[in-house]
Amino acid sequence: MAQPIAFEAPPKPNPTSPERLQNAPAEHAEALLSAYELVQVMHDKGVLNMLRGLVAGGDALIGTIAAAVDTPDSIRGIRNFLLLTKFFANIPPDVLTSLAETVSNGAKREKAHKAPGLLSLLWRLRNENSRHAAAVAVDLLEGLGKGL
Numbered sequence: 001m002a003q004p005i006a007f008e009a010p011p012k013p014n015p016t017s018p019e020r021l022q023n024a025p026a027e028h029a030e031a032l033l034s035a036y037e038l039v040q041v042m043h044d045k046g047v048l049n050m051l052r053g054l055v056a057g058g059d060a061l062i063g064t065i066a067a068a069v070d071t072p073d074s075i076r077g078i079r080n081f082l083l084l085t086k087f088f089a090n091i092p093p094d095v096l097t098s099l100a101e102t103v104s105n106g107a108k109r110e111k112a113h114k115a116p117g118l119l120s121l122l123w124r125l126r127n128e129n130s131r132h133a134a135a136v137a138v139d140l141l142e143g144l145g146k147g148l
Contacts, residue, residue: 025032042048054061068074088096110116124130 039048069078125134
């Protein structure tokens with residue numbers, strides 16, 4: 001009996017680079033239009049001029065930045081910025097939200113009233129929440145004193 005001959009279609013040849021380039025505008029019209037709009041906005045805002053200046057400045061720009069950063073004040077400023085970033089990263093957002101709301105509400109309330117007396121303020125320290133906050137404030141003062 002006869003056996004069927006297996007037929008495999010030859011693989012479609014990949015289009016060459018010139019063919020792909022010729023077809024690209026039609027295939028990617030929306031993306032190209034969006035890219036043109038982005039480039040126009042960057043041009044209008046001066047971003048392209050700035051980038052061109054950065055690239056043209058090259059080594060001179062890097063030298064200027066390195067010289068500016070190589071001062072003790074700059075190094076201390078960078079370290080302080082990193083420490084503050086770490087400090088704020090360790091504070092839970094709900095604590096900062098509560099703090100911001102309390103400060104805002106307290107400022108509104110106190111603005112409408114006469115300043116409280118010293119005994120009135122001490123009386124408020126009977127509240128457990130006030131004592132927690134006072135303890136944190138004292139810890140902060142102690143830590144600041146150690147650093148001095």
